[in-house]
Amino acid sequence: MYESMLSFPGSLFGEFDRLRREMNDIFGTAGLPASIRSVAPGSYPALNIGNTPTSVEVxxxxxGLDASKxxxxxxxxxxxxxxxxxxxLPQPEGKATVYTRERVGGKFKRAISLPQDxxxxxxxxxxxxxxxxxxxxxxxxAQPRRIAVQ
Structure with missing residues (x-):
């Protein structure tokens, strides 16, 4: 039953998705973060952040960046x-028409709050x-250590 609801062109879930997109267009909430810890879709650069017992890894x-910059x-x-x-984007001699731009250029800046230790x-x-x-x-x-019992 569920598989047919997902794959049918006018499916219930497809209608909910369409309604969500229309509401985002009306109220202008598209692209805003969902919570205080999240970032807007398309934030650059994409990050993975984790930790080990001895370090925090980002x-x-x-x-395509120059490491010195x-x-x-x-x-x-x-x-x-x-x-x-x-x-x-190539810089042609005349006018250029761009139909879609998924890789943008320009300055970027990301800030990550790290633990106190x-x-x-x-x-x-x-x-x-x-x-x-x-x-x-x-x-x-702050690193875990083993304490010898005497």
Whole structure:
């Protein structure tokens, strides 16, 4: 029963999706974040953030950038990634008509709030194959340790 409701052209779920899109168009909520922790769709660069017992790892997916033009800074527990991506549209001699633009150029800036147990003096950043990896070590005192029982 459910499979046929999903695949039928005028399905119930298709109508709900159409209604949602129309409501977004009317009230202008399309593209806004759903919660305080989320970001608008299409935010650049896309991020994966995780942690290990010894570090916080941030992966920013930013292909086609010059590594020397990427700015990484850490101030009061906020990691900031900034840079600029050049547009890849050809510059023809006459007028050019662009039908769709999914890869935009321009300046970008992302800020990530990090946990309080990080060590700001031990940060490393590498850029390889379009992925910026920032590793922020945790303080030695915050890392789990085994205590010998006597």
């Amino acid at each position: 992966y920013a997916f930013a292909p 990427i700015e990484v800074s850490l101030d009061r527990g906020v990691l900031t990634l900034a840079g600029e991506r050049s547009p890849d 990080i060590d700001p003096s031990r940060v490393s950043a590498t850029y390889r194959d379009g992925v910026l990896r920032v590793s922020v070590a945790r303080r030695e005192s």
